[in-house]
Amino acid sequence: MDIETDKLLEFYRKMVLIREFEERVKFLFLEGIMPGTIHQYQGQEACAVGVCSALKKGDVITTTHRPHGHCIAMGMDIKEMMAELFGRITGCCRGKGGSMHMGDIEKGVVPAIAIVGGGIPVATGLGLAFKMKKQNYVAVCFMGDGATNEGTFHESLNMASIWNLPVVYVVENNFYGASTHVSLVMKVERISERASAYRMPGITIDGNDVLEVYSRSLELVERARAGNGPALLELLTYRITGHSRRDPALYQPQEEKKKAIENEPIKRFTKYLISLGISEATLEQIKDKVRIEIEEAVKFAMDSPYPSPEDTLKDIFV
Amino acid sequence: MARLTVAEALRQAIKEEMRRDENVYCIGEDIGIPGGWGGAFTVTLGLEKEFPDRIINTPISEAGFFGIALGSSLKGLRPIVDVQYGDFLFCAMDQIANQIAKLRYMSGGKLKTPIVIRAPVGFTGRGAQHSQMMEPFFLCLPGIKIITPATAYDSKGLLKSAVRDDNPVIIFEHKLLYGAKGARSEAGSIDASSEIPEEEYTIPIGKGIIRREGTDVTVIATLLMMHKACEAAEILAREGISIEVIDPRSLVPFDWELVRKSIEKTGRVVIVEESPRRGGIGAEIAATIAEEMIDFLIAPIKRVAAPDTPAPFSPALEKFYVPSIEKIMTAVREVISLSS
Ligand SMILES: Cc1ncc(C[n+]2csc(CCOP(=O)(O)OP(=O)(O)O)c2C)c(N)n1
Ligand SMILES: [Mg+2]
Numbered sequence: 171m172d173i174e175t176d177k178l179l180e181f182y183r184k185m186v187l188i189r190e191f192e193e194r195v196k197f198l199f200l201e202g203i204m205p206g207t208i209h210q211y212q213g214q215e216a217c218a219v220g221v222c223s224a225l226k227k228g229d230v231i232t233t234t235h236r237p238h239g240h241c242i243a244m245g246m247d248i249k250e251m252m253a254e255l256f257g258r259i260t261g262c263c264r265g266k267g268g269s270m271h272m273g274d275i276e277k278g279v280v281p282a283i284a285i286v287g288g289g290i291p292v293a294t295g296l297g298l299a300f301k302m303k304k305q306n307y308v309a310v311c312f313m314g315d316g317a318t319n320e321g322t323f324h325e326s327l328n329m330a331s332i333w334n335l336p337v338v339y340v341v342e343n344n345f346y347g348a349s350t351h352v353s354l355v356m357k358v359e360r361i362s363e364r365a366s367a368y369r370m371p372g373i374t375i376d377g378n379d380v381l382e383v384y385s386r387s388l389e390l391v392e393r394a395r396a397g398n399g400p401a402l403l404e405l406l407t408y409r410i411t412g413h414s415r416r417d418p419a420l421y422q423p424q425e426e427k428k429k430a431i432e433n434e435p436i437k438r439f440t441k442y443l444i445s446l447g448i449s450e451a452t453l454e455q456i457k458d459k460v461r462i463e464i465e466e467a468v469k470f471a472m473d474s475p476y477p478s479p480e481d482t483l484k485d486i487f488v
Numbered sequence: 489m490a491r492l493t494v495a496e497a498l499r500q501a502i503k504e505e506m507r508r509d510e511n512v513y514c515i516g517e518d519i520g521i522p523g524g525w526g527g528a529f530t531v532t533l534g535l536e537k538e539f540p541d542r543i544i545n546t547p548i549s550e551a552g553f554f555g556i557a558l559g560s561s562l563k564g565l566r567p568i569v570d571v572q573y574g575d576f577l578f579c580a581m582d583q584i585a586n587q588i589a590k591l592r593y594m595s596g597g598k599l600k601t602p603i604v605i606r607a608p609v610g611f612t613g614r615g616a617q618h619s620q621m622m623e624p625f626f627l628c629l630p631g632i633k634i635i636t637p638a639t640a641y642d643s644k645g646l647l648k649s650a651v652r653d654d655n656p657v658i659i660f661e662h663k664l665l666y667g668a669k670g671a672r673s674e675a676g677s678i679d680a681s682s683e684i685p686e687e688e689y690t691i692p693i694g695k696g697i698i699r700r701e702g703t704d705v706t707v708i709a710t711l712l713m714m715h716k717a718c719e720a721a722e723i724l725a726r727e728g729i730s731i732e733v734i735d736p737r738s739l740v741p742f743d744w745e746l747v748r749k750s751i752e753k754t755g756r757v758v759i760v761e762e763s764p765r766r767g768g769i770g771a772e773i774a775a776t777i778a779e780e781m782i783d784f785l786i787a788p789i790k791r792v793a794a795p796d797t798p799a800p801f802s803p804a805l806e807k808f809y810v811p812s813i814e815k816i817m818t819a820v821r822e823v824i825s826l827s828s
Contacts (some may be wrong), residue, residue, distance in 0.1 A: 320549060
């Protein structure tokens with residue numbers, strides 16, 4: 171696939187924005203400044219950016235307990251995201267959601283669903299709505315490897331298949347569900363094999379190659395948009411940070427971690443861009459801009475007021 | 489005697505019961521993983537070393553493994569099933585509510601279903617899907633006993649009784665009382681550790697305890713709220729108000745006798761609960777007191793509870809949401825001022 175330089179640089183910018191956002195959040199969290207708990211996305215940036223770049227305005231995603239990357243890739247305002255993490259009224263969910271429930275329906279992000287597998291039927295329902303209302307949109311359902319062992323996964327894929335719904339199920343296989351390695355909890359070698367039980371295409375690709383993720387996503391999204399039904403896309407990747415909070419991830423073997431860091435998507439994409447003749451200075455400039463943007467977001471968040479206590483009682487019914 | 493945290497006391501109880509009876513086993517997510525956490529809050533940490541075949545790590549498949557626990561119990565095994573957060577019990581609710589709670593009854597009493605369900609609860613800055621107090625959902629579900637230990641001593645004694653019970657028992661453990669250490673420690677925790685005797689002991693399910701004696705107002709509270717009630721009592725004592733704090737420790741069966749004796753003495757009652765007010769444990773306790781002990785009362789019953797909304801994330805909102813020591817004190821002062 172031929173992709174123009176501007177678009178390549180936009181992929182790079184978004185991946186770096188996610189990485190730098192997450193690193194800043196991790197620091198704020200460890201410093202004890204940021205409340206709550208967090209599940210971070212370092213190492214999986216190519217998945218979010220590749221998939222979401224294949225979507226059009228009007229398409230919708232569901233995301234998980236690990237939503238920051240998906241939200242940024244969908245173009246959510248990082249000021250509002252940061253404010254949400256700090257529990258401020260200016261946050262994308264007015265402080266009611268927090269890290270695990272981030273979202274902005276205007277940008278096509280249903281507030282994140284932190285019950286593993288909980289989002290899979292919801293994405294399927296979005297697909298049903300698009301079909302019934304004859305709208306030309308597609309729903310993308312992000313999930314982890316672990317979620318594919320929930321009953322909701324199997325029930326949803328079956329229904330999407332029999333009703334031919336415009337849904338693309340994206341499994342980010344980072345090889346762990348919390349501390350548990352995938353090999354301990356499933357016998358299939360590729361999660362995409364599970365698609366065959368529902369007679370939909372299932373493919374497994376390198377999830378750390380943003381261009382591959384982009385082009386294959388585009389194919390499946392456009393296939394669904396054209397009325398040819400759902401598909402399962404498995405992206406092989408790795409989480410190069412803890413599962414949550416201060417998890418030191420001691421269950422990940424050192425060798426495996428080292429290899430994963432060598433293979434992480436931003437390093438790889440940087441090499442590729444340089445091989446195309448893009449200068450390091452250009453990339454550094456992008457990074458610097460991103461860092462400024464993030465500092466502005468932190469400042470915006472920390473300067474924002476908290477919701478007033480009585481706001482607790484609002485928003486329960488329309 | 490050794491001073492243990494709640495997490496350590498629960499671990500000790502499980503270990504002793506697994507040694508005593510080879511039918512006892514643990515099943516749940518992220519347990520028995522080398523380099524892992526021992527479940528979400530370290531309770532089963534390291535047990536796989538002694539019992540490699542009886543710590544069963546599952547896929548993320550709650551509906552499945554709760555039913556599997558039930559099936560195994562019909563052939564004499566005694567599963568201890570855990571979820572990482574009480575909120576995930578909803579994923580297994582058919583197996584719990586339609587199968588586990590009812591199979592013995594539906595069999596005309598022929599079957600035994602000795603299952604222990606362990607579920608962490610409590611508001612800890614994690615928002616709407618990782619916080620819920622689950623007790624009310626089970627209080628209205630005949631067929632499952634409910635225990636709510638607030639100290640390490642009670643945690644060990646009650647969990648051991650639960651494992652030996654031939655009925656399903658659910659144990660609610662509070663995230664802020666575990667005393668978990670290291671990466672799994674929890675901000676805002678309260679010290680609920682106890683001296684644990686060397687010799688074996690159990691605590692009968694259904695027996696409450698008076699945490700603090702008093703004469704003016706009976707305050708009924710469990711888990712974290714029990715600790716807050718004691719703090720409120722301490723402060724109010726300086727104002728000359730004498731609070732009796734009752735910790736029921738079990739919600740099903742419930743120690744009505746203990747409550748009756750206390751109300752007979754005080755004539756006033758405040759019930760504190762961490763969950764939303766509507767349909768909560770306070771509603772059940774208050775209704776029974778009103779039906780059966782109204783003659784003792786010299787003031788209206790008061791409940792202190794969370795509002796009828798999901799848990800908000802923002803610390804500023806959560807502070808308002810979760811019943812505070814101040815709210816408990818206000819309720820106590822109110823029932824005193826409303827006394828006849
Ligand atoms: C129903 C349910 N069970 C358990 C959990 C606790 N939990 C949160 S994330 C997680 C692991 C999820 O693994 P995976 O789906 O692979 O996503 P990843 O964390 O790797 O992104 C678990 C077990 C949960 N949130 N919901
Ligand atoms: Mg995973």
